[in-house]
Amino acid sequence: MADSFDVVVIGGGPGGYNAAIRAGQLGLTSACIDKRGAFGGTCLNVGCIPSKALLHASHLYDEARTEFAKLGIKATVELDLPGMMAHKTKVVGELTRGVEFLLKKNKSEAIVGEGHIDAPGQVSVKLKDGSTRSITARNIVIASGSDIMTVPGVTVDEESIVSSTGALSLRQVPKRLLVVGGGYIGLELGSVWRRLGSEVTVVEFLDRITPGLDGEIGKNFQRILTRQGVKFQLSTKVVGVEKTSSGLSVTLEPAQGGAQTKLETDIVLVSIGRKAYTESLGLISVGVKLDGRGRVITDAHYKSSVPGIWAIGDVREGAMLAHKAEDEAVACIENIAGKSGHVNYDAIPAVVYTAPEVASVGKTEEELKAAGVAYKVGKFPFTANARAKTIAATDGFAKIIADAKTDRVLGAHILGANAGEMIAECALAIEFGAASEDIARTSHPHPTLSEAIRQASMGVEGWTMQM
Amino acid sequence: MSIEIKVPAMGESVTEATVARWFKKEGEAVKRDEPILELETDKVTVEVPAPADGAIESISVQAGSTVQVGTILGQIAEGKSGTVSTTPASSPQAAASKPAAPAPRPAPQAVAQPLTPSGAAPVMPSVRRIAEETGINPASVPGSGRDGRVLKGDMLGALEARSTVVKPAPVTLPSGPRANASREERVTMSRLRKTIALRLKESQNIAAQLTTFNEVDMSGVMKLRSEYKDSFEKKHGVRLGFMGFFVKACIAALKEIPNVNAEIEGDDIVYKNYYDIGIAVSTEKGLVVPVVRDADKLSLAGIEAAITDYGTRARDGKLKLEELQGGTFSITNGGVFGSLMSTPILNAPQSGILGMHKIQPRPMAIDGKVEIRPMMYLALSYDHRLVDGREAVTFLVRVKENIEDPERLLLDV
Numbered sequence: 001m002a003d004s005f006d007v008v009v010i011g012g013g014p015g016g017y018n019a020a021i022r023a024g025q026l027g028l029t030s031a032c033i034d035k036r037g038a039f040g041g042t043c044l045n046v047g048c049i050p051s052k053a054l055l056h057a058s059h060l061y062d063e064a065r066t067e068f069a070k071l072g073i074k075a076t077v078e079l080d081l082p083g084m085m086a087h088k089t090k091v092v093g094e095l096t097r098g099v100e101f102l103l104k105k106n107k108s109e110a111i112v113g114e115g116h117i118d119a120p121g122q123v124s125v126k127l128k129d130g131s132t133r134s135i136t137a138r139n140i141v142i143a144s145g146s147d148i149m150t151v152p153g154v155t156v157d158e159e160s161i162v163s164s165t166g167a168l169s170l171r172q173v174p175k176r177l178l179v180v181g182g183g184y185i186g187l188e189l190g191s192v193w194r195r196l197g198s199e200v201t202v203v204e205f206l207d208r209i210t211p212g213l214d215g216e217i218g219k220n221f222q223r224i225l226t227r228q229g230v231k232f233q234l235s236t237k238v239v240g241v242e243k244t245s246s247g248l249s250v251t252l253e254p255a256q257g258g259a260q261t262k263l264e265t266d267i268v269l270v271s272i273g274r275k276a277y278t279e280s281l282g283l284i285s286v287g288v289k290l291d292g293r294g295r296v297i298t299d300a301h302y303k304s305s306v307p308g309i310w311a312i313g314d315v316r317e318g319a320m321l322a323h324k325a326e327d328e329a330v331a332c333i334e335n336i337a338g339k340s341g342h343v344n345y346d347a348i349p350a351v352v353y354t355a356p357e358v359a360s361v362g363k364t365e366e367e368l369k370a371a372g373v374a375y376k377v378g379k380f381p382f383t384a385n386a387r388a389k390t391i392a393a394t395d396g397f398a399k400i401i402a403d404a405k406t407d408r409v410l411g412a413h414i415l416g417a418n419a420g421e422m423i424a425e426c427a428l429a430i431e432f433g434a435a436s437e438d439i440a441r442t443s444h445p446h447p448t449l450s451e452a453i454r455q456a457s458m459g460v461e462g463w464t465m466q467m
Numbered sequence: 468m469s470i471e472i473k474v475p476a477m478g479e480s481v482t483e484a485t486v487a488r489w490f491k492k493e494g495e496a497v498k499r500d501e502p503i504l505e506l507e508t509d510k511v512t513v514e515v516p517a518p519a520d521g522a523i524e525s526i527s528v529q530a531g532s533t534v535q536v537g538t539i540l541g542q543i544a545e546g547k548s549g550t551v552s553t554t555p556a557s558s559p560q561a562a563a564s565k566p567a568a569p570a571p572r573p574a575p576q577a578v579a580q581p582l583t584p585s586g587a588a589p590v591m592p593s594v595r596r597i598a599e600e601t602g603i604n605p606a607s608v609p610g611s612g613r614d615g616r617v618l619k620g621d622m623l624g625a626l627e628a629r630s631t632v633v634k635p636a637p638v639t640l641p642s643g644p645r646a647n648a649s650r651e652e653r654v655t656m657s658r659l660r661k662t663i664a665l666r667l668k669e670s671q672n673i674a675a676q677l678t679t680f681n682e683v684d685m686s687g688v689m690k691l692r693s694e695y696k697d698s699f700e701k702k703h704g705v706r707l708g709f710m711g712f713f714v715k716a717c718i719a720a721l722k723e724i725p726n727v728n729a730e731i732e733g734d735d736i737v738y739k740n741y742y743d744i745g746i747a748v749s750t751e752k753g754l755v756v757p758v759v760r761d762a763d764k765l766s767l768a769g770i771e772a773a774i775t776d777y778g779t780r781a782r783d784g785k786l787k788l789e790e791l792q793g794g795t796f797s798i799t800n801g802g803v804f805g806s807l808m809s810t811p812i813l814n815a816p817q818s819g820i821l822g823m824h825k826i827q828p829r830p831m832a833i834d835g836k837v838e839i840r841p842m843m844y845l846a847l848s849y850d851h852r853l854v855d856g857r858e859a860v861t862f863l864v865r866v867k868e869n870i871e872d873p874e875r876l877l878l879d880v
Binding site: 403405407431432434435437438 | 592612616618620624
């Protein structure tokens, strides 16, 4: 096996493995180092993929119990949690092997072990058997991803106090689940366990859930989740968790300070965010500069401060999203290959896979207000959408924001069933500089949920037709 | 037996054409070598003859479509008797002398071609609407989108720019924006017009063009002409015009200033040791520039004969492609329409073009006295990348001298 490569990628997640694939496609020799043993990173092993498996299964279980009767179906359903977990494990296994196959197909060597940058162009890998393999690389791509962030005073044991990783593998349905952090991970996993029977309380430090999402969407989203039975305590912080004979006692305090209160629960899920993972990579000693939040500083071409060392994905600035890492991987490798790669950060969608889903791309109303951009908004509720009626999924609405002068689509926000699938259309519109009128004049099949996007686009210029 | 009607090879560098019109309908009888349809290319119209006797069995490409060399246009059933055409207009001669009527146009498709097969980028729906409502051609609007794509905002900007330019003075009657589409006529550009547009703009984009002027006293040539007009015509069968003198005068000047007869090709300058002079001819369909080959080796009568022949055939649309290709220098005469002064655009990749103008009697100071002389302004547009100002001015002075004293041409001084 060669020990010298054009590109060595540290990290086998969506950023890393896609970088290795693209390198192979462009005729560069490459290796992809990952310490987990199963490629695919957080996303595939303990993130996007297993959570979606559980979200889907728990959604069907919930529908069967609460919605089937409304559609004229009588059913008794029974939860088989080990069976559900087995489905999840099977999916993850198949997909991680799929990544290994893709690496092989693109002639990238998959190396299981802990990568360390000894010097520019020099990487050592601590292999599983304890030996060390030295590799030289013309280019090193740091794609080490991110790790969970913890709350001071709360120690994650992955048993009763869990991170997202532990919350994906609980052995029984907790009676009570307290979620620390009202971001998308907490809300998705909170939704899984609520559907399976837990009483879920979400504690959020800010005065709103899903910060970063469009405010109007966020408010309506919270209302729907509340109706589903999730409790929210906003502007509240968790200062400590104690184990008691009957479970856990969580100490809460208003975000602005004040009287503490206690809340009893069985499981605490800490999901306050993630931080760039740069430990034990040797970055400091080779002179790779990090920012105040421990992220690798790069230029627009993903070059770090050290020539020949690049960084992509969660380990650098920007949204911690698998597809953002993937986009950067492609752009970074193309830059390495002497081509011109770039990522349009205004056209990267984000999805919360709850029911209903939340999906957005581009700017929120709040961002445009802050930037002083004049805009117009078009909205369309799913209650007025024929397909939504037929599938009894009328929660939510589609919202298109366009420039007041040029009509160019600046943002799209969808709260509703299948929002995650539908947002791709809006991303394409933004990527190609489409006007709301362009979406409005594009044929959408009837009856589909996607018609709501068209009707909302019509609404920007005041010609919504079906409401 | 069926025989295919194919787009014939049309000369170098011509690979595609537009079907202008069919002279024959399906079922109509045709004779071998009889023209059955007309193709428009970038340069000329070409008639496609029937490959065999028989009847038109099918027409697979309608007028207005773009076709490549070798494309099958239709089928002829060989030997079959068909109907006889009753429309006299299908004779190509009659059609050519008819005033250029706008071709039947597929009206709303003028701008909207969302699925153009020829690789032209489809416009976005909003852009298409604005184009149709306002007549603004998206191709003329600089696009700010991906790969230069024209966005709605670009069209709105162009519309705004237009309305600020032609904004009328405030009127007392309240009047909203008026839709102009119904008061306009939209016609697809002919291939010739498109080519002219493209070539002229290309020429301006590439060459560093500027124009130098002079004036010429035509009395010498006019005297010569009136003296020998009749005997010249009797002997050579062609009228003695001014153009022949100018061609001769230019060739003498080109020999002295070879840069004006050269062209830039990449990093090289190509000097032409031959003198192929393009003579701009205005036709109803647009401007064409047939080329008088090796004009330096032709007599005055030979030049005049060639020009007369080109002029007649250009107006009848009968010029051949190869007659329009090449050329080392061009002459255009705006004087026939009354122009006193103009700045011609170079016929790329040539480096010079002479502009002739109207002969106008003007008072001139001759030996300290005012005399009325028939004067013509001359313009030389040239590519300053290759031709220096001194050379351009010298060239034009030499042309002036040669016209004022035609004897110089005879004596080669």
